[in-house]
Amino acid sequence: MRASLAIAAAATIVLGLAARAQDMPPVPAFLDETASAGLSHVFGGDWEFIVGGGAAAFDCSGDLKPEIFLAGGVNSARLWRNDSPTGGALRMTAIPDSGLELTQVVGAYPLDIDSDGLTDLVVLRVGENQLMRGLGDCRFAPANADWGFDGGDAWSTAFSAMWEAGQTWPTLAIGNYIDRHQDMFPWGSCTDNWLSRPAGQGFAAPLPLLPSFCALSMLFTDWDRSGTPDLRVSNDREYYKGGQEQLWRMEPGAAPVLWTEAEGWAQLRIWGMGIASTDLNDDGYPEYFLTSMADNKLQSLTDLPPSGPPRPGFADIAYQLGAIAQRPYVGGDVHPSTAWHAQFGDTNNDGRADLFIAKGNVSDMPDFAIRDPDNLLLQRPDGSFAEAGDLAGLADMRSGRGAMLADFNLDGWLDLVVVNRNDAAALYRNTGAVGGHWWQVRLAQTGANRDGIGAWVEMRQGMRTQRIEVTSGGGHASGGLGWLHFGLGALAGAADLPQARVIWPDGVATDWADISPDGLAIWSRQDGLSEWAPPE
Numbered sequence: 001m002r003a004s005l006a007i008a009a010a011a012t013i014v015l016g017l018a019a020r021a022q023d024m025p026p027v028p029a030f031l032d033e034t035a036s037a038g039l040s041h042v043f044g045g046d047w048e049f050i051v052g053g054g055a056a057a058f059d060c061s062g063d064l065k066p067e068i069f070l071a072g073g074v075n076s077a078r079l080w081r082n083d084s085p086t087g088g089a090l091r092m093t094a095i096p097d098s099g100l101e102l103t104q105v106v107g108a109y110p111l112d113i114d115s116d117g118l119t120d121l122v123v124l125r126v127g128e129n130q131l132m133r134g135l136g137d138c139r140f141a142p143a144n145a146d147w148g149f150d151g152g153d154a155w156s157t158a159f160s161a162m163w164e165a166g167q168t169w170p171t172l173a174i175g176n177y178i179d180r181h182q183d184m185f186p187w188g189s190c191t192d193n194w195l196s197r198p199a200g201q202g203f204a205a206p207l208p209l210l211p212s213f214c215a216l217s218m219l220f221t222d223w224d225r226s227g228t229p230d231l232r233v234s235n236d237r238e239y240y241k242g243g244q245e246q247l248w249r250m251e252p253g254a255a256p257v258l259w260t261e262a263e264g265w266a267q268l269r270i271w272g273m274g275i276a277s278t279d280l281n282d283d284g285y286p287e288y289f290l291t292s293m294a295d296n297k298l299q300s301l302t303d304l305p306p307s308g309p310p311r312p313g314f315a316d317i318a319y320q321l322g323a324i325a326q327r328p329y330v331g332g333d334v335h336p337s338t339a340w341h342a343q344f345g346d347t348n349n350d351g352r353a354d355l356f357i358a359k360g361n362v363s364d365m366p367d368f369a370i371r372d373p374d375n376l377l378l379q380r381p382d383g384s385f386a387e388a389g390d391l392a393g394l395a396d397m398r399s400g401r402g403a404m405l406a407d408f409n410l411d412g413w414l415d416l417v418v419v420n421r422n423d424a425a426a427l428y429r430n431t432g433a434v435g436g437h438w439w440q441v442r443l444a445q446t447g448a449n450r451d452g453i454g455a456w457v458e459m460r461q462g463m464r465t466q467r468i469e470v471t472s473g474g475g476h477a478s479g480g481l482g483w484l485h486f487g488l489g490a491l492a493g494a495a496d497l498p499q500a501r502v503i504w505p506d507g508v509a510t511d512w513a514d515i516s517p518d519g520l521a522i523w524s525r526q527d528g529l530s531e532w533a534p535p536e
Contacts, residue, residue: 053401054107054477107477160473175215213243234272264311346487349436360399
């Protein structure tokens, strides 16, 4: 009897795997090149570093290949120069004197704050946050005093930036967590979030965003395509009292105000940790994936009146699309998962955005999974998702936190770096073994906001249009700046040949232009679209 039950169970597993394989989109192959690439780093710490652990990807060497910056917690943060050959194995060289060797770092976001053509870095810390001015050749210097920026003395865990209409300097939003001095009883001790608006060649005194509910992610996003981004804030229900997720209306020159239930905003309370956004259903409006403990959300805008602007009414479609990712899918742990950084990106270049999620227990919480693998959810043609983290080589059981999908060797395939708490970071090369075409573009304009934060890039093929909103913020303490990546699929015929256009932050749209598949391009507002090849 026992033998027959075992045989039946084995047959069920085999049938399940076979069905999964038939229903699976092309699975990318990620190769762990952490050691061979020369990347060795640990985000460490106890109480004040249970959250955070961010990664940043941006070019500071001038070759347009993204470097890697990793938060260290109690350890020193570190910057790595990207020495990867184009299309080859990943190679990273630690820079010992970049100026970014700070301790108490939680996360970081790249941004050209002063629009001088050199990327700066917003560094979130336990203590004073630092705006680090890019000097060129991957060297940085503190700029808080020169730019009038108040870095505070809080436990900062979230960030986003945008350029408001008529401004030549960005508006910065800083999200702060609990009162770090209340470690014996932190509940109800959420500290104020801050909004730093421009004043001359720098920033005015920070404006508190009240109420504040222990933010772990923020994103300026044009959710209604009005041309004016609002500020979405994801908050941790573990510590607030009477809080919820938030959406701040941002009108130029006016104080931010919260969207209300009367205006369509529905109360939502989760252990909010990260925000990822993309237009999944090609309707022109972004969807939002919100990470949490077990109860991850995928929200889609549904309040679309027949006339007039949309209202901020969202429906959760995570369950129906198979994107809830609430429990470990391998490893045998049946407890609920804990999700942190989330990011959309077409990892198999089939023309549909996939979703990576970094997972990891907060700190040995017994009611949540200890063995909690990272997820790679591949999007099927019908819009649903299939779990492929184990098949792709990404089912890491370490305690993940921040991460970044980025093409580090400029071969058209999205690679991945993941920060693990109190353990070694991991660097994976996407080997591009599954076929599929791609296109990558960087935006550029003269004057303020050189990288086009707030623009939309649209790429159409036949009846489909993919859209990427150029944002700064979101994720979990992790941000990127540079190449925008589109998968193009198989390009079976003339109907699949792609065209693209840019809608710049002020609403001015370019004409549709033919693009060259499997190529890199610079789209300059002044000079138009031009192909670009990495130096040998």
